[in-house]
Amino acid sequence: AQSVTQLDSQVPVFEEAPVELRCNYSSSVSVYLFWYVQYPNQGLQLLLKYLSGSTLVESINGFEAEFNKSQTSFHLRKPSVHISDTAEYFCAVKSAGAGSYQLTFGKGTKLSVIP
Amino acid sequence: DSGVTQTPKHLITATGQRVTLRCSPRSGDLSVYWYQQSLDQGLQFLIQYYNGEERAKGNILERFSAQQFPDLHSELNLSSLELGDSALYFCASSPRPVVDTQYFGPGTRLTVL
Numbered sequence: 470a471q472s473v474t475q476l477d478s479q480v481p482v483f484e485e486a487p488v489e490l491r492c493n494y495s496s497s498v499s500v501y502l503f504w505y506v507q508y509p510n511q512g513l514q515l516l517l518k519y520l521s522g523s524t525l526v527e528s529i530n531g532f533e534a535e536f537n538k539s540q541t542s543f544h545l546r547k548p549s550v551h552i553s554d555t556a557e558y559f560c561a562v563k564s565a566g567a568g569s570y571q572l573t574f575g576k577g578t579k580l581s582v583i584p
Numbered sequence: 585d586s587g588v589t590q591t592p593k594h595l596i597t598a599t600g601q602r603v604t605l606r607c608s609p610r611s612g613d614l615s616v617y618w619y620q621q622s623l624d625q626g627l628q629f630l631i632q633y634y635n636g637e638e639r640a641k642g643n644i645l646e647r648f649s650a651q652q653f654p655d656l657h658s659e660l661n662l663s664s665l666e667l668g669d670s671a672l673y674f675c676a677s678s679p680r681p682v683v684d685t686q687y688f689g690p691g692t693r694l695t696v697l
Contacts, residue, residue: 503685505688511690512586512588512674512688512689512690512691513674513676513688514586514688515685515686515687518685559627570615570617570632570639570640571617571629571632571640571642572617572629572686573629574626574627574628575626576626577626577627
């Protein structure tokens with residue numbers, strides 16, 4: 470079984486400032502890692518994912534996350550946030566093994582960008 | 585737009601009642617997942633179907649059931665509703681069961697009064 474811990478439930482940050490949303494996971498097997506974003510009154514959208522290969526993955530809107538196996542972390546970063554980044558961000562993990570299908574989500578981090 | 589549709593968008597009902605939530609996956613996706621999002625429990629996986637067959641079960645109550653039809657749409661049935669069942673219910677789809685990306689629908693907000 471896997472678990473995900475998002476250490477901050479809310480993160481306020483000023484516009485154009487950098488931000489880091491923290492995610493740690495626990496698993497006894499290899500995992501795939503995901504960040505999803507949920508804008509107000511909307512469903513979840515995939516932001517980025519780590520499956521294999523380069524441990525640094527990027528999204529099209531400037532976010533990046535780095536898989537750190539030794540620290541079992543997958544923190545999400547953006548060097549300069551915009552008002553439009555205000556949303557809730559969910560880290561999720563899925564076993565890379567056969568026979569495992571569901572995503573296990575963290576509790577979410579609400580990012581509030583202050584003008 | 586993820587291509588996953590869910591109806592209805594909102595549902596208000598009373599305790600003890602039964603409701604059905606509907607999900608149409610993305611074109612070509614064979615696998616459907618149901619999740620419940622509540623303030624206290626967060627996002628919880630309920631159940632998964634692949635091409636009409638149940639593939640995995642999560643924290644789904646016995647009062648809840650689901651099925652996937654030959655046209656691949658899925659329904660989640662919630663019965664004997666309790667106040668604590670009030671939540672957002674999301675459907676997601678993916679091409680195959682063991683796959684990397686799940687695409688989420690907009691959700692159905694269920695309010696039990």
